[in-house]
Amino acid sequence: xxxxxxxxxxxxxxxxxxxxxxxxxxxxxxxxxxxxxxxxxxxxxxxxxxxxxxxxxxxxxxxxxxxxxxxxxxxxxxxxxxxxxxxxxxxxxxxxxxxxxxxxxxxxxxxxxxxxxxxxxxxxxxxxxxxxxxxxxxxxxxxxxxxxxxxxxxxxxxxxxxxxxxxxxxxxxxxxxxxxxxxxxxxxxxxxxxxxxxxxxxxxxxxxxxxxxxxxxxxxxxxxxxxxxxxxxxxxxxxxxxxxxxxxxxxxxxxxxxxxxxxxxxxxxxxxxxxxxxxxxxxxxxxxxxxxxxxxxxxxxxxxxxxxxxxxxxxxxxxxxxxxxxxxxxxxxxxxxxxxxxxxxxxxxxxxxxxxxxxxxxxxxxxxxxxxxxxxxxxxxxxxxxxxxxxxxxxxxxxxxxxxxxxxxxxxxxxxxxxxxxxxxxxxxxxxxxxxxxxxxxxxxxxxxxxxxxxxxxxxxxxxxxxxxxxxxxxxxxxxxxxxxxxxxxxxxxxxxxxxxxxxxxxxxxxxxxxxxxxxxxxxxxxxxxxxxxxxxxxxxxxxxxxxxxxxx
RNA sequence: AGUCCGAUGGUGUAAAGGUAGCACUACAGUUUUUGGUACUGUCUGUCUAGGUUCGAAUCCUGGUCGGACUACCA
Numbered sequence: 196x197x198x199x200x201x202x203x204x205x206x207x208x209x210x211x212x213x214x215x216x217x218x219x220x221x222x223x224x225x226x227x228x229x230x231x232x233x234x235x236x237x238x239x240x241x242x243x244x245x246x247x248x249x250x251x252x253x254x255x256x257x258x259x260x261x262x263x264x265x266x267x268x269x270x271x272x273x274x275x276x277x278x279x280x281x282x283x284x285x286x287x288x289x290x291x292x293x294x295x296x297x298x299x300x301x302x303x304x305x306x307x308x309x310x311x312x313x314x315x316x317x318x319x320x321x322x323x324x325x326x327x328x329x330x331x332x333x334x335x336x337x338x339x340x341x342x343x344x345x346x347x348x349x350x351x352x353x354x355x356x357x358x359x360x361x362x363x364x365x366x367x368x369x370x371x372x373x374x375x376x377x378x379x380x381x382x383x384x385x386x387x388x389x390x391x392x393x394x395x396x397x398x399x400x401x402x403x404x405x406x407x408x409x410x411x412x413x414x415x416x417x418x419x420x421x422x423x424x425x426x427x428x429x430x431x432x433x434x435x436x437x438x439x440x441x442x443x444x445x446x447x448x449x450x451x452x453x454x455x456x457x458x459x460x461x462x463x464x465x466x467x468x469x470x471x472x473x474x475x476x477x478x479x480x481x482x483x484x485x486x487x488x489x490x491x492x493x494x495x496x497x498x499x500x501x502x503x504x505x506x507x508x509x510x511x512x513x514x515x516x517x518x519x520x521x522x523x524x525x526x527x528x529x530x531x532x533x534x535x536x537x538x539x540x541x542x543x544x545x546x547x548x549x550x551x552x553x554x555x556x557x558x559x560x561x562x563x564x565x566x567x568x569x570x571x572x573x574x575x576x577x578x579x580x581x582x583x584x585x586x587x588x589x590x591x592x593x594x595x596x597x598x599x600x601x602x603x604x605x606x607x608x609x610x611x612x613x614x615x616x617x618x619x620x621x622x623x624x625x626x627x628x629x630x631x632x633x634x635x636x637x638x639x640x641x642x643x644x645x646x647x648x649x650x651x652x653x654x655x656x657x658x659x660x661x662x663x664x665x666x667x668x669x670x671x672x673x674x675x676x677x678x679x680x681x682x683x684x685x686x687x688x689x690x691x692x693x694x695x696x697x698x699x700x701x702x703x704x705x706x707x708x709x710x711x712x713x714x715x716x717x718x719x720x721x722x723x724x725x726x727x728x729x730x731x732x733x734x735x736x737x738x739x740x741x742x743x744x745x746x747x748x
Numbered sequence: 749a750g751u752c753c754g755a756u757g758g759u760g761u762a763a764a765g766g767u768a769g770c771a772c773u774a775c776a777g778u779u780u781u782u783g784g785u786a787c788u789g790u791c792u793g794u795c796u797a798g799g800u801u802c803g804a805a806u807c808c809u810g811g812u813c814g815g816a817c818u819a820c821c822a
Contacts, residue, residue, distance in 0.1 A: 201761090201762050201763075203761090203762095207764090226822090227822095228821085228822050230821090230822080260822065262821095262822080263821060263822075265821085266821075266822090318820095319819085319820055322820080323818085323819085326818065327818080328749090328750090328818055329749065329750055329751080329817075329818055330749040330750035330751085330818095331749080331750085331818090332750095360820085361820060364820055373751090374750055374751045374752090375750095375751060375752080375817080376750095376751090376817060376818050377817075377818095379818095382819095382820055384820090385820035386820080387820080401820095403820075403821085403822090404821070404822050405822095407822095408822080424753070424754090424815085424816070425816060425817080425822095426822090427752065427753065427816075427817090428751080428752065428753095428816070428817050429817095449753085451753095451754085451815095453760095456759080462822095504760075504761085504771065504772080505760055505761075505771095506760070506761050506762090507761090508754095508760085508761070509753070509754065510753090510754050510755065510814095510815090511754070511755090511814070511815060511816095512759085512760065512761095513759075513760090514759070514760055514772095515758085515759045515760070515772065515773065517759085517772060517773055518759075518760070518771080518772045518773085520772095521771085521772060521773090522772095524784090524785095528784080528785060533782080533784095562780095562781095562782085562784095562785075563785065563786095592783090594783065595783090603781055604781095605781065605782070606781075607781095609781095636781065637781095639781085645781085646783090647781095647783075648780095648781045648782060648783095649782090650782075712782085712784085714782050714784085715782050715783080715784070716782095717784095738782075738783095738784050738785095739783090739784065739785095740783070740784085741783050741784090742783040743783090744774095744783095745783080
């Protein structure tokens with residue numbers, strides 16, 4: 196336990212519980228519903244639950260909250276497990292709420308026997324109508340006073356499939372006038388003649404969240420059941436069930452879910468983006484999903500560090516996307532191999548360099564890592580450079596190419612521009628330079644110092660690749676709080692595809708998932724769709740660009 | 749309207765009655781064969797009104813503002 200870092204409110208509770216001997220060790224759990232893919236908010240919860248267990252030498256279970264067969268699928272189970280592992284966490288037990296269906300059924304029978312639950316024949320509309328409203332008490336259901344025997348028989352028949360969907364429900368008998376709407380005789384079981392991804396057709400009644408979650412926690416002896424703020428109103432019901440059932444008293448604690456600027460986080464909205472093809476699936480690199488971020492090139496370490504940095508609390512929040520990007524750059528800076536790629540090319544001809552001659556230059560792979568070694572980069576009299584690195588009428592602080600200006604070609608020579616060509620539309624088509632023979636990188640005896648260094652790729656040796664430039668998915672910080680539909684705020688430029696980018700030859704061997712820094716352009720990751728025949732790079736994040744800022748002034 | 753939760757710079761998060769700190773962002777500068785990295789510095793904050801106290805971001809009371817809850821979803 197590091198005393199240097201201050202404790203968050205959950206750590207304080209846990210340390211108190213441990214100090215007072217309330218528990219010998221703690222047991223947490225991460226309880227996803229397998230009806231969608233994990234996103235960065237889940238990553239935060241995973242990091243919290245698994246992190247707490249690790250810090251206090253306790254345990255953390257993975258439990259799928261699969262009580263609604265309508266929306267849940269095995270495909271999601273697999274992706275969730277995969278994402279958690281990728282994030283670097285291991286669960287102690289792998290459980291499913293559906294494993295407890297028989298036990299849960301028994302709990303319901305116990306409640307009926309105690310006179311605390313009843314079968315209601317009302318329709319959904321009738322139940323809603325009798326529920327009352329915020330500030331308005333509800334009314335008792337006409338079926339509320341059925342005898343224990345009748346309830347037992349009816350509930351049994353529900354299980355046996357005697358009734359159609361929605362014909363009957365099992366309800367807790369609590370208080371129809373309670374100020375907390377959730378305590379107005381909440382529904383415990385509903386009939387759904389549907390195939391469940393794990394129990395198949397064994398059941399046609401399924402417990403509701405409130406009659407499954409707390410009990411599952413209890414069955415697993417979870418000490419600290421951590422969930423998000425919107426469940427705070429459920430806690431009295433959570434406690435009520437545990438108390439009436441007389442089972443292990445797990446406790447629920449709530450924290451505020453983390454929001455990220457320039458994106459949306461709700462599963463419903465993410466599903467919409469996928470279904471309506473605004474993005475290319477759940478793992479589209481623009482999605483805030485774990486799989487999307489992984490494909491984009493974000494690392495697990497960066498994500499973990501991000502979760503650590505934003506911390507947890509109980510107030511509403513929107514975390515700045517720039518913090519996530521900072522964490523990603525920080526990690527990639529240490530591990531990404533540098534290389535050169537020209538995204539928007541223009542030809543530079545070195546007029547005093549022998550045509551047909553090739554030099555193999557040795558360039559460092561990563562100045563941040565001494566052990567990363569060097570690679571060979573071929574140089575010749577014609578190189579591609581970035582169009583934006585040349586200006587016909589450069590401003591004062593432009594440290595790049597323009598008539599008479601000098602720059603160093605990274606790892607090679609200093610060149611000076613003496614001429615350029617334009618087409619009929621005024622576009623620059625070719626830049627002519629002379630190179631300083633004595634300025635070769637590593638043994639520069641020219642005595643010339645230039646302000647700018649630019650990247651390049653030899654025309655004769657260049658390979659090509661597709662590059663996908665990603666930007667934030669939305670134009671506004673909080674799309675959900677804007678007027679109208681959140682989809683109206685999608686950034687139309689969130690993806691820009693460059694079909695043919697010139698890359699240095701060493702990049703041709705890049706494999707899917709590998710990270711690179713394209714010098715001065717950003718961090719890139721080889722896409723999962725990439726192949727030896729057709730290389731595809733995703734831009735993970737740009738480099739900080741103080742020149743771009745300077746220009747905006 | 750009822751119940752519950754929350755309020756610290758632009759953002760996120762600390763300070764458990766005693767110097768309002770850290771990170772990101774922004775800005776300025778140093779270093780640099782990436783206008784990257786690294787390093788240095790600067791700006792900006794306790795919702796409000798009372799009260800308790802030698803002393804309040806912290807405790808108490810009132811107010812204000814924001815959020816959640818009215819699914820046979822979780």
